[in-house]
Amino acid sequence: MMTNRYNNQQIESFAQAVLKDGHCVLSNHFSLATLNAWREAFAPLLDEHIEREGKLRNRGPNRYYVTLPFTAPFADPSIYEDEDILAIAKRLVGEDMVMCQLATDTPLLGSDYQNVHRDAPPLFPETGMETPPFQLAINFPLVDVTLENGPFETTRGTHMMSKEEGLRRMESGEIKLEPITMQLGDVMIRDVRGLHRGTPNYTKTPRPMVVIGYSRRWLYRPEVSIHIPRTTFDTLSERARHLLRFNPIVESLEDKPEVEVYQAYAY
Numbered sequence: 001m002m003t004n005r006y007n008n009q010q011i012e013s014f015a016q017a018v019l020k021d022g023h024c025v026l027s028n029h030f031s032l033a034t035l036n037a038w039r040e041a042f043a044p045l046l047d048e049h050i051e052r053e054g055k056l057r058n059r060g061p062n063r064y065y066v067t068l069p070f071t072a073p074f075a076d077p078s079i080y081e082d083e084d085i086l087a088i089a090k091r092l093v094g095e096d097m098v099m100c101q102l103a104t105d106t107p108l109l110g111s112d113y114q115n116v117h118r119d120a121p122p123l124f125p126e127t128g129m130e131t132p133p134f135q136l137a138i139n140f141p142l143v144d145v146t147l148e149n150g151p152f153e154t155t156r157g158t159h160m161m162s163k164e165e166g167l168r169r170m171e172s173g174e175i176k177l178e179p180i181t182m183q184l185g186d187v188m189i190r191d192v193r194g195l196h197r198g199t200p201n202y203t204k205t206p207r208p209m210v211v212i213g214y215s216r217r218w219l220y221r222p223e224v225s226i227h228i229p230r231t232t233f234d235t236l237s238e239r240a241r242h243l244l245r246f247n248p249i250v251e252s253l254e255d256k257p258e259v260e261v262y263q264a265y266a267y
Contacts (some may be wrong), residue, residue: 004083004084004087005029005083005084006084006087011084011087011088011091012091014026014088014189015088015091015092018088018092018133018136018189018190018191019092019132019133020156020157021156021157022154022155022156022157022158022159022160022190022191022193022194023154023180023188023189023190023191023194024088024188024189024190025180025182025186025187025188025189026084026085026186026187026188026189027183027185027186028183028185028186029082029084029085029140029185029186029187030078030079030082030140030185030187031078031185032184032185034073034076034078034079035140035142035184035185036142036184037073038073038074038142038210039142039143039208041073041074042066042068042104042142042208043206045066045068045069046064046066046104046106046206046208049064049066050064059105059114059198060111060112060114060198061110061111061112062107062108062109062110062111062112062201063105063106063107063108063111063112063114063198064104064105064106064108065103065104065105066103066104066106067102067103067104067226068102068103068104068210069227069253070102070226070227070228070229070232070253071229071232071253074102075232077236077237077240079212080099080102080212080240080243081237081239081240081243085138085187085189088189089136089138089189089214092132092133092136092189092191093133093134093135093136093214093215093216094216094217096216096217097214097215097216097217097243098214098215098216098217098219098243098244098245098246099212099213099214099226099243099244099247100135100213100214100215100219100221100224100225100226100246100247101137101211101212101213101224101225101226102210102211102212102213102226103210103211103224104142104208104209104210104211105198105208105209105211106206106207106208106209107149107150107198107199107200107201107206107207108201108206108207109201109202109203109204111150111198111199111200111201112200113197113198113199113200114197114198114199114266115197115266116167116170116177116195116196116197117195117196117197117266117267118159118163118192118193118194118195118196118266118267119135119137119192119193119266119267120134120135120192120193120221120267121267122162122193128162130159130160130161130162130193133159133191134215134216134219135191135192135213135214135215135216135219135221136189136190136191136192136213136214136215137188137189137190137192137211137212137213138187138188138189138211138212138213138214139152139187139188139189139190139209139210139211140182140185140186140187140188140209140210141182141184141186141207141208141209141210142184142208142209142210143184143205143206143207143208144181144182144183144184145180145181145182145183145207145209146181147179147181148201148202148203149201149202149203149205149207150198150199150200150201150202150207151179151180151181151182151199152179152180152188152196152197152198152199152209153177153178153179153180153196153197153198153199154177154178154180154190154194154195154196155170155175155176155177155178155194155195155196156175156178156194157175158170158175158193158194158195159191159192159193159194160193163195163267166195167195170195177196177197179199214243217246220246225247225248226244226247227247227248227250227253228244228247228248228249228250229249229250229251229252229253230249230250230251233249
């Protein structure tokens, strides 16, 4: 049975950090055994992806976005129904939120710095104003993240200003990019509008970072979705079915697209 690690005051503190800075980190949160099983199951998926569409270089050289199949070990309620993460997410994107994404970002040796970007455009760019959060990325690595193997670099507070203003403040030195090193088991919760970039992996070991997307119920981004096998859907809890309610149910995962649909990722 999944239980809360944090009390209501701590949950509120994490949510406030995301509202203020754009992200927070939960240390030692997920089971190492679970994540090691994910890493082993992911390795052949990465090899297959590189062989199939590595030439696209859509995330930059030697960096790959791979959607995870919603089957064991990845269809794990101890991960996507984690009580603490759901409690924080609900404070940020609403009680009726949806789970819309289950994927990975993996730089290999030979990867490079990405351009600084956001993962979503503003909802109402003509106003020049930002809104409360509407989509979150729940990020957790499948290996320790060090300064050498491609840490995610992000900024504080840029989710609540225009991209142009954020870049201006970065250029002036008022705001700095910060590398986020993480231990296996750590979890980052972030507003996808914060300015950030991927960095080079200088090691010979891939650095997979999982992303689970939770968003407000009305936000539909057709480039991301989770194909749920009917046999898996039949085993889901009532809460999981509600979280995943807008994703396609398929008879077989062989029905998935030939290539990743999520190609344009930077805004």
